[in-house]
Amino acid sequence: MVRWRAWSRTLHGARSRTALLLAAALGLAGGARAQDYVRADCRAQLNPAGLRFDTPLHQRWYRRFWTGDCDHLPFCFPGSPNWNDIVGKLVARGGPAEQAALLPKACRLGEMIGLEWSRDKKVRRIDTGDLHVFKGQLEASGDALRGVEQVEKSAQAKLAR
Secondary structure, three states: HHHHHHHHHHHHHHHHHHHHHHHHHHHHHHHHHHHOOOOOHHHHOOOHHHHOOOOOOHHHHHHHHHOOOOOOOOOOOOOOOOOHHHHHHHHHHHHHHHHHHHHHHHHHHHHHHHHHHHOOOOOOOHHHHHHHHHHHHHHOOOOOHHHHHEEEEEEEEHOOO
């Protein structure tokens, strides 16, 4: 009987350690892969450690925001606009002189807007209508950098509510 208890504790401890290691490995792998769908030139501008998803569905909608890929999301329309495309258009519009300032701002703006928009409808403060307004502001701005800064202020105001 004593041997059984000792063996059981050892087995339970080994299982717990294995489960803990597996969870840690999956967490790290999830963090490393978390933004592999973001444009390569944006990845260095973002903070993967700062990503906090409420649910797995939240993460899938965030991916949709960046790529346009619905991945079987409910009520999702694939394609454009998506933030990877928008950043590309902004950088092209801004030209080489503005790229150093424009790219990091546009990428971080996408992270901020996307994380909020992709949350559950009941709690999010930025919705699809806001995305259309933001896109219109970016397109209407004569200067890409100024447009990004204008949308950033609008998004921050939405988040402050």
